[in-house]
Amino acid sequence: MLKIKHLAVAVGDKEILHDVNMTIGTGETHVLFGPNGSGKTTLLAALMGFPKYRIVNGSITFRGKEITGLSLDERARLGIGMSFQRPPVVRGVKTSDMVAACLKERGDTETIAGLAKRTNLEEFLDREINYGFSGGEIKRSEMMQLLAQKPRLALLDEPESGVDLENIALIGELINDLLEKHCPILDRKCMGLIITHTGHILDYVNARTGYVMCDGRINCHGDPHEILQTIKEKGYGSCVECLLRRRLNV
Amino acid sequence: MSEVKSSESYREKAKAAEAKPAAFGEDIDLSTYLTSAEEQPYQSEPAQLPVQAKERMLEAGVVLDDPSQRAGTYIQMDNTPVHSSIRGEGVEVMPISQALERHDWLSDYWWRAVAVDADKYTANIELSRSDGYFIRALPGHKTIYPVQACLYLAKAQLAQNAHNIIIAEEGSELDIITGCTTASREDPGLHMGVSEFYIKRGARVTFTMIHSWNPAVSVRPRTGIIVEEDGLFLSNYVLMKPVQSLQMYPSAKCVGENATVRYNSILVTGKGSSLDVGAKTILAAKGAKTEIISRAITTGGNIIARGYIEGDAPEVKGHLECRGLILHGEGTIHAVPELKGNLAGIDLSHEAAVGKIAEEEVEYLMARGLTRTEATATIVRGFLRVDIKGLPPMLGAEIERSVEASEKELM
Numbered sequence: 001m002l003k004i005k006h007l008a009v010a011v012g013d014k015e016i017l018h019d020v021n022m023t024i025g026t027g028e029t030h031v032l033f034g035p036n037g038s039g040k041t042t043l044l045a046a047l048m049g050f051p052k053y054r055i056v057n058g059s060i061t062f063r064g065k066e067i068t069g070l071s072l073d074e075r076a077r078l079g080i081g082m083s084f085q086r087p088p089v090v091r092g093v094k095t096s097d098m099v100a101a102c103l104k105e106r107g108d109t110e111t112i113a114g115l116a117k118r119t120n121l122e123e124f125l126d127r128e129i130n131y132g133f134s135g136g137e138i139k140r141s142e143m144m145q146l147l148a149q150k151p152r153l154a155l156l157d158e159p160e161s162g163v164d165l166e167n168i169a170l171i172g173e174l175i176n177d178l179l180e181k182h183c184p185i186l187d188r189k190c191m192g193l194i195i196t197h198t199g200h201i202l203d204y205v206n207a208r209t210g211y212v213m214c215d216g217r218i219n220c221h222g223d224p225h226e227i228l229q230t231i232k233e234k235g236y237g238s239c240v241e242c243l244l245r246r247r248l249n250v
Numbered sequence: 251m252s253e254v255k256s257s258e259s260y261r262e263k264a265k266a267a268e269a270k271p272a273a274f275g276e277d278i279d280l281s282t283y284l285t286s287a288e289e290q291p292y293q294s295e296p297a298q299l300p301v302q303a304k305e306r307m308l309e310a311g312v313v314l315d316d317p318s319q320r321a322g323t324y325i326q327m328d329n330t331p332v333h334s335s336i337r338g339e340g341v342e343v344m345p346i347s348q349a350l351e352r353h354d355w356l357s358d359y360w361w362r363a364v365a366v367d368a369d370k371y372t373a374n375i376e377l378s379r380s381d382g383y384f385i386r387a388l389p390g391h392k393t394i395y396p397v398q399a400c401l402y403l404a405k406a407q408l409a410q411n412a413h414n415i416i417i418a419e420e421g422s423e424l425d426i427i428t429g430c431t432t433a434s435r436e437d438p439g440l441h442m443g444v445s446e447f448y449i450k451r452g453a454r455v456t457f458t459m460i461h462s463w464n465p466a467v468s469v470r471p472r473t474g475i476i477v478e479e480d481g482l483f484l485s486n487y488v489l490m491k492p493v494q495s496l497q498m499y500p501s502a503k504c505v506g507e508n509a510t511v512r513y514n515s516i517l518v519t520g521k522g523s524s525l526d527v528g529a530k531t532i533l534a535a536k537g538a539k540t541e542i543i544s545r546a547i548t549t550g551g552n553i554i555a556r557g558y559i560e561g562d563a564p565e566v567k568g569h570l571e572c573r574g575l576i577l578h579g580e581g582t583i584h585a586v587p588e589l590k591g592n593l594a595g596i597d598l599s600h601e602a603a604v605g606k607i608a609e610e611e612v613e614y615l616m617a618r619g620l621t622r623t624e625a626t627a628t629i630v631r632g633f634l635r636v637d638i639k640g641l642p643p644m645l646g647a648e649i650e651r652s653v654e655a656s657e658k659e660l661m
Contacts, residue, residue, distance in 0.1 A: 092634070128632075
């Protein structure tokens with residue numbers, strides 16, 4: 001289980017997230033909506049533990065352990081994994097090296113080859129990671145790494161952005177694999193938090209709860225499809241208005 | 251010390267250049283070094299060389315206990331050739347003094363790829379009548395295993411000299427691995443070497459040089475390469491161990507159509523070391539190609555990484571790539587890429603980048619569960635990985651081994 005309580009996160013001197021509360025049960029998938037710049041990626045990065053994102057208040061407990069004091073790699077080893085929206089190119093480091101790093105001691109060439117086949121990236125294993133990759137290739141490569149890493153909490157940052165229609169179904173399948181959607185919820189070990197700007201991924205991946213983030217705050221939560229429908233009809237502008245109304249107690 | 255006969259005209263030119271500083275690198279006062287060392291005994295069985303010497307040579311890729319994977323071996327200790335042998339036919343390996351006696355025509359190759367009066371170091375090699383190695387692949391012969399050569403500096407404070415000539419006759423294929431090292435890990439010394447390569451029509455030479463000096467040794471190799479039509483010269487240079495001062499700038503000239511030259515250099519240095527390493531190619535015939543690729547890492551030393559490509563003929567193509575990483579400490583990396591095009595229709599390009607490891611890259615790997623140290627090591631290993639086109643697997647393994655052996659020290 002992941003429990004976020006009254007979380008406030010700052011970058012530099014500026015507080016970006018304010019009083020964020022969220023609980024994700026084991027086996028559940030939650031979705032985070034929000035306009036650009038609302039703080040969605042900041043939340044994922046703070047959960048992952050990137051040093052730039054400083055936790056100034058609140059707590060994060062994961063698998064019963066307070067993790068706010070843990071470093072990025074300690075959190076990864078505890079079972080948190082993240083797909084990057086714009087991962088860096090690391091010259092000289094091959095895609096297969098990254099997959100091997102994710103697999104750790106479980107790694108063997110057969111497993112790596114199998115994952116590459118599953119993600120349709122067989123020809124990319126010998127290429128430098130992310131070097132000259134298209135948007136869709138980056139997403140699949142991120143999914144391949146996460147499938148190797150097998151995290152208990154998968155943080156997915158806009159997994160469908162920049163992916164063509166042909167590949168979006170594949171991304172959906174990979175996410176379902178990662179989040180063990182083929183198992184009954186009680187048998188699953190992995191939970192997911194997915195950022196989506198457009199909501200397209202919901203056509204492929206079932207989620208239990210949706211949140212709308214505006215201006216660094218969770219504005220509301222509920223059934224993700226209902227939230228998406230409202231956003232589609234009224235736009236994020238209505239969410240911002242709603243937030244303002246609540247702040248002003250109108 | 252073995253002596254090589256030489257014509258008066260070269261000696262006169264050398265005399266005139268005896269005090270001429272090199273174009274690059276700090277000027278070395280040759281008078282502070284010894285000019286001679288005791289003659290070393292000839293070893294018909296190199297496996298019987300002292301264990302310590304063999305270990306040092308092995309660090310530079312020279313295998314003496316089981317030479318079954320080598321087509322030939324040449325070993326020079328200080329200024330004496332102590333062993334030369336071949337396994338099988340099609341290749342000649344011997345001291346240059348012996349080769350000059352055997353082949354009248356060899357004088358035609360003497361100081362043809364390197365100018366005798368280039369600087370005081372070339373002049374000194376001529377004036378000291380240095381020995382060195384002669385390696386030749388006979389026409390059409392393709393060696394399966396590499397020929398290995400070792401220049402071993404044993405005596406403290408000695409100026410070691412070598413004049414080497416390598417000829418790949420028409421249609422031949424030759425792989426050479428040269429290891430240069432010292433007996434002592436701390437005694438000062440100076441290594442000066444001239445290497446002249448002649449790659450004939452359709453021949454192919456892969457030359458892999460691994461340097462393993464010590465922090466008190468200065469090194470001044472002088473290399474010239476002449477590549478004829480459809481010939482290929484592939485040079486791989488690995489320096490992973492500290493050295494006091496090293497300056498080299500091998501220069502290749504593609505004189506035949508479609509001749510190709512590729513250089514790959516992997517340089518790692520620490521505090522107190524000063525490297526000025528470059529490579530130069532003159533594309534003087536139609537369709538000639540070159541690639542100069544270098545990777546430099548400093549943990550406190552200074553590196554100047556040069557590259558020069560000149561296009562003098564139609565349809566030539568050249569690319570220069572220099573990447574430098576300042577790992578920690580206060581080292582300097584100065585990349586000097588130069589391109590000169592002398593006519594239309596040529597294609598020359600370069601890219602150079604110098605910096606520290608990007609924090610974003612380290613964090614990307616840490617997010618996969620690697621510790622900071624593991625992530626940094628992975629990035630450094632990747633940085634040093636140069637995918638060398640056309641490198642025979644055996645030489646690739648030697649380079650990999652040399653890089654891996656030094657990575658731990660680096661981190």
